[in-house]
Amino acid sequence: MKPHVLQLNPILVPAINDKLNELYTVHRLFEQQDKTAYLAQHGANIRGVITGGHTGITNAMIESLPALQVIAVNGVGTDAVDLEFARSRKLPVTATFGALTEDVADLAIGLILASCREICSGNDFVKTGNWQKNPHPGAIPLSRRFSGKRVGIVGMGKVGRAIAQRAAAFDCPIAYTDLRHIAELPYNFVPDLLQLARDSDILVLAAAADKAQGIINAAVLDALGKDGYLINIARGKLVVEADLVDALTRGAIAGAGLDVFVDEPNVPEALFPMDRVVLQAHRASATVESRTAMGEMVLASLAAGLAGQRPEGSLTT
Numbered sequence: 001m002k003p004h005v006l007q008l009n010p011i012l013v014p015a016i017n018d019k020l021n022e023l024y025t026v027h028r029l030f031e032q033q034d035k036t037a038y039l040a041q042h043g044a045n046i047r048g049v050i051t052g053g054h055t056g057i058t059n060a061m062i063e064s065l066p067a068l069q070v071i072a073v074n075g076v077g078t079d080a081v082d083l084e085f086a087r088s089r090k091l092p093v094t095a096t097f098g099a100l101t102e103d104v105a106d107l108a109i110g111l112i113l114a115s116c117r118e119i120c121s122g123n124d125f126v127k128t129g130n131w132q133k134n135p136h137p138g139a140i141p142l143s144r145r146f147s148g149k150r151v152g153i154v155g156m157g158k159v160g161r162a163i164a165q166r167a168a169a170f171d172c173p174i175a176y177t178d179l180r181h182i183a184e185l186p187y188n189f190v191p192d193l194l195q196l197a198r199d200s201d202i203l204v205l206a207a208a209a210d211k212a213q214g215i216i217n218a219a220v221l222d223a224l225g226k227d228g229y230l231i232n233i234a235r236g237k238l239v240v241e242a243d244l245v246d247a248l249t250r251g252a253i254a255g256a257g258l259d260v261f262v263d264e265p266n267v268p269e270a271l272f273p274m275d276r277v278v279l280q281a282h283r284a285s286a287t288v289e290s291r292t293a294m295g296e297m298v299l300a301s302l303a304a305g306l307a308g309q310r311p312e313g314s315l316t317t
């Protein structure tokens with residue numbers, strides 16, 4: 001009898017799904033119309049859960065799965081899982097640290113370039129035929145340079161460091177804030193977020209969101225200033241979204257590149273017409289390479305957890 005596993009979000013890599021199907025009876029909750037009824041029917045058999053970083057799992061759902069032995073988060077953010085609660089139940093929770101670093105950092109740089117250089121509105125200008133209708137050079141405004149700009153990074157974990165490494169190749173002076181000074185890093189540590197915003201042209205959010213909700217507010221955005229850009233590839237809830245929309249609307253900052261939002265997939269529509277705002281649908285880790293590596297880590301976590309062993313990198317056991 002194959003162990004029963006509950007999968008809360010789709011996995012887009014066929015080889016990972018094939019492997020899951022080969023090893024487990026996989027209950028794909030996202031395919032069910034009546035999720036409550038489905039859980040009531042199958043919950044007692046479920047021994048492993050696979051969920052996404054930003055979707056996590058509620059304590060109520062954990063409680064409805066009495067045979068649960070492991071929660072494998074297919075992502076690096078664990079802010080949507082109550083780790084204390086899992087710990088109190090001796091339930092291993094794993095994440096896919098290291099599997100997506102390069103792609104998330106690449107997208108951060110992509111969002112910087114796209115927002116500063118207004119690549120998306122330039123693309124629309126050509127594709128909609130507006131260039132032919134308005135062939136004079138003034139029809140599309142000047143954009144802003146990225147190279148050499150002061151980059152401030154909020155959260156210097158694996159992703160923050162990978163962004164710094166890339167920005168350094170663009171000759172950007174780099175500063176960061178984190179819970180502590182990281183001695184081995186060659187970048188300027190600025191403990192105060194307001195000061196970091198004041199000293200940055202581009203502020204990049206790469207922090208975990210468990211303890212940092214709403215840290216980017218009107219005061220920070222005003223400190224970033226009218227020529228500044230905010231980039232977020234971490235979590236929407238790091239930002240007071242209404243303050244961000246307001247800052248962009250009144251020109252308190254120049255632009256933004258956002259992959260994450262407070263209430264996905266709902267994005268403030270006020271951002272849509274803004275040429276210096278580039279939006280993505282939470283896709284920073286959505287490459288074949290990252291998602292394959294993440295899926296392999298999920299498979300390893302399930303295998304260990306269901307064998308009664310401590311999965312490598314368990315955050316709770």
Ligand code: 8YV
Pocket residue numbers: 009051052053054055074075076077078100282283285
């Ligand atoms: C994913 C994420 O979109 O790693 C995270 O925390 O939010 C993203 O990588 C998601 O977890 C995919 O399941």
